[in-house]
């Protein structure tokens with residue numbers, strides 16, 4: 001156990017200067033999306049040569065990953081932002097409202113925190129620090145078609161989670177949401193970091209006044225995976241055992257009240273798939289004698305297995321499982337390594353979503369189908385499942401990514417169109433989260449009325 005106390009001045013120094021401590025060498029290879037891989041594999045004379053280039057590029061693209069979390073500040077400027085919360089009353093009791101179908105509308109108020117008030121805001125998500133000059137993207141709020149989404153109310157959030165443990169289970173986008181939540185809560189209380197693993201991928205922080213614990217559990221695939229090594233160098237692809245759970249996160253389940261489970265982007269790599277120890281096919285491997293089963297196949301199996309483990313967990317009586325649906329990456333005019341960018345400065349209207357969301361929407365549907373079946377199996381046991389169905393809202397926010405403004409030293413010129421700026425539209429995920437927690441806390445375990453649980457369009 002170790003608590004790191006950093007003075008405010010040290011913090012800003014660290015933020016300004018990505019030293020090797022902040023910017024450690026990371027194994028978290030940068031998330032790769034399907035476009036990138038397709039560009040990569042379509043032009044091969046030899047896939048292996050590409051996978052080598054790919055690895056070299058990756059190891060640069062990776063650099064700080066998402067990992068410069070520093071905790072432990074006694075924030076004093078928070079109350080200015082706090083007051084604003086009272087402008088919009090919670091109490092959106094319309095249980096029938098589909099929060100996740102709507103549009104972005106202008107909002108003069110802007111975000112609840114700034115890169116000054118949030119002391120834990122990570123370097124790579126601090127887009128304004130890295131030269132993003134347009135600020136219009138901060139002045140939109142999500143308007144569900146049938147009701148209002150209340151602005152994040154940190155008192156009401158902390159009341160619900162007091163004495164509880166919440167885990168963000170997934171990749172660097174899970175981390176991105178957790179970092180947004182820390183910023184939203186920073187107006188009230190700044191946490192102590194009580195644990196961080198050597199790579200800063202799994203971390204725990206604690207809000208002493210509310211005895212609230214947040215854990216971020218790193219798992220790119222939810223299932224057991226090992227990186228494919230060719231001639232001593234990592235290829236960026238993985239061997240995935242679709243029927244073997246990644247024990248590292250499952251071990252922690254019994255201590256968790258709220259599990260926010262996500263993942264997706266890492267499945268778009270050239271991965272090899274196994275079931276029962278048998279090789280069954282690949283994703284994007286481009287080998288003539290190997291069946292390409294596609295990312296959807298593996299995403300489905302991984303979520304099914306993960307949710308089954310939660311359902312079968314005998315010593316997790318209090319867990320509420322919330323699946324955060326697929327978050328689209330939004331490169332335009334190229335893939336991540338072929339000059340793709342995301343330079344838009346305002347949201348899309350619902351009508352402007354291309355192909356009804358295309359594959360992003362397809363992966364979301366797979367995830368929803370899995371949590372739906374898990375709920376049906378789990379309801380007898382009183383297990384609770386819910387969703388943060390962010391896909392549609394985020395399909396309209398190609399303006400919310402760091403783009404070129406992520407402080408990258410080694411990969412100048414490469415855009416990040418996968419993660420989300422802080423502050424930014426990802427803060428809305430936590431507005432959704434609060435409403436889901438409210439809904440769940442009104443239906444305490446034992447008296448659940450399943451069936452109408454997921455309020456959202458399929």
Ligand SMILES: *[C@@H]1O[C@H](CO)[C@@H](O)[C@H](O)[C@H]1NC(C)=O
Nearest residue numbers: 005006007008072073074075
């Ligand atoms: C934060 O506040 C606590 C008590 O209010 C104090 O013990 C601690 O030293 C403070 N930490 C910093 C970094 O100022």
Ligand SMILES: *[C@@H]1O[C@H](CO)[C@@H](O)[C@H](O)[C@H]1NC(C)=O
Nearest residue numbers: 012015114115116126128129
């Ligand atoms: C915060 O954002 C402003 C732009 O709004 C930028 O000038 C400043 O450098 C940033 N400060 C920190 C500490 O990130």
Ligand SMILES: *[C@@H]1O[C@H](CO)[C@@H](O)[C@H](O)[C@H]1NC(C)=O
Nearest residue numbers: 162163164165210211212213
């Ligand atoms: C804090 O919460 C944990 C459960 O998460 C509980 O076991 C513990 O007793 C609580 N501590 C205090 C001081 O209330």
Ligand SMILES: *[C@@H]1O[C@H](CO)[C@@H](O)[C@H](O)[C@H]1NC(C)=O
Nearest residue numbers: 047048049051052230231232
């Ligand atoms: C691996 O190393 C062997 C021996 O050095 C070489 O023949 C082979 O081409 C290498 N394979 C790749 C994919 O680089």
Ligand SMILES: *[C@@H]1O[C@H](CO)[C@@H](O)[C@H](O)[C@H]1NC(C)=O
Nearest residue numbers: 279280281287288289290291
């Ligand atoms: C596919 O073919 C290649 C080359 O012919 C061979 O090295 C590889 O083992 C084969 N893979 C499978 C799964 O049969």
